[in-house]
Amino acid sequence: MAATPDxxxxxxxxxxxxxxxxxxxxxxxxxxxxxLTKRGQLMAPLAQAxxxxxxxxxxxxxxxxxxxxxxxxxxxxxxxASGEICVVEDVADLWALERAGVFRGRYHVLGGxxxxxxxxxxxxxGIPRLTRRVDEEAVTEVILALNxxxxxxxxxxxxxxxxxxxxxxxxxxAQGVPIGGELDYLDDGTLGAALRARRRL
Numbered sequence: 001m002a003a004t005p006d007x008x009x010x011x012x013x014x015x016x017x018x019x020x021x022x023x024x025x026x027x028x029x030x031x032x033x034x035x036l037t038k039r040g041q042l043m044a045p046l047a048q049a050x051x052x053x054x055x056x057x058x059x060x061x062x063x064x065x066x067x068x069x070x071x072x073x074x075x076x077x078x079x080x081a082s083g084e085i086c087v088v089e090d091v092a093d094l095w096a097l098e099r100a101g102v103f104r105g106r107y108h109v110l111g112g113x114x115x116x117x118x119x120x121x122x123x124x125x126g127i128p129r130l131t132r133r134v135d136e137e138a139v140t141e142v143i144l145a146l147n148x149x150x151x152x153x154x155x156x157x158x159x160x161x162x163x164x165x166x167x168x169x170x171x172x173x174a175q176g177v178p179i180g181g182e183l184d185y186l187d188d189g190t191l192g193a194a195l196r197a198r199r200r201l
Contacts, residue, residue, distance in 0.1 A: 064109030083140040092184040100191040113151035134166045144172045147182050160201045171198040
């Protein structure tokens with residue numbers, strides 16, 4: 001028996017998809033309809049992949065990226081051990097830089113910025129872990145690729161101060177990132193130019 005658009009199960013699926021960024025109720029309804037019309041080719045494999053990721057997804061124990069393994073593919077790749085660590089606010093920023101394809105080192109995901117109101121201090125952001133990594137991995141450069149917001153820049157200066165005792169050069173993104181801009185919303189060319197033109201903080 002064909003389900004109507006008012007079917008509770010289908011409506012629940014539409015409501016869940018509508019909560020995703022970039023999808024409203026109308027887009028979610030179209031997506032669900034596409035899945036339903038291609039259940040074998042789309043819906044079943046998607047459900048299986050989502051179940052696997054939901055079961056296995058975790059934070060990489062080194063950098064904080066999201067992976068289905070204990071070490072994400074970037075940290076597990078010996079070719080990425082270049083002596084450079086790029087510090088980003090969240091995983092979306094890491095993925096944006098990887099999409100641009102301009103950085104071949106490793107990352108450190110903070111998971112936010114310093115904020116007393118939100119209870120985000122240096123420990124919560126893994127800043128002590130970052131300083132240990134800089135020593136243990138013989139890091140020569142730490143690139144602070146944080147959003148050009150007040151909180152982002154405050155966090156960047158805190159990290160720079162925390163790393164003054166290390167031999168690593170501390171740089172930050174330069175031209176291309178507008179004040180108030182967020183990395184995840186920038187195009188690949190802008191990100192590439194900003195990373196290549198980084199400067200000492």
